[in-house]
Amino acid sequence: MRVIINWKDFLKALAIAQSLTHSIQTMKESGILPKWIDEQTSNTSQCLLPPSSDITDGIEPLNIEDLAGPFLTLAAGLIFSSLIFIFEHAASWSKNENETLL
Known part of the structure; x- marks a missing residue:
């Protein structure tokens, strides 16, 4: 399948991309983007622990009920x-x- 893009559509897409880049850069510089990222990844310290770290009694073998x-x-x-x-x-x-x- 061949995609043909004319010059006018390319310039329009380029303008949108530059506008988005400018908006993202403004959010990064104002501190909004890092704040949003911190809010969404607030418990990474707990999530990045190995699975066996929350076991206090040790690992038990499986029994027939399991x-x-x-x-x-x-x-x-x-x-x-x-x-x-x-x-x-x-x-x-x-x-x-x-x-x-x-």
Whole structure:
């Protein structure tokens, strides 16, 4: 795909870009932009800590209660896929039997 930009559109885009650059520079110099950035990233000291730093009792091994959800999801998936498998074979068996009768 070929994009054709004429000179008039280029100059218009350039003027908008220069206007935005000037506005951003004004916000940086007035201190508004750094203030906004500080407000949005106020808890970076807490977020940048390693995940194990908030564990006070140490790391505990997983037990069966912790893994009950994944095991139940696995069992439900196996049951559902088995039912679909049986249904597909019953449907193909029924189709093959109908073809042999004709």
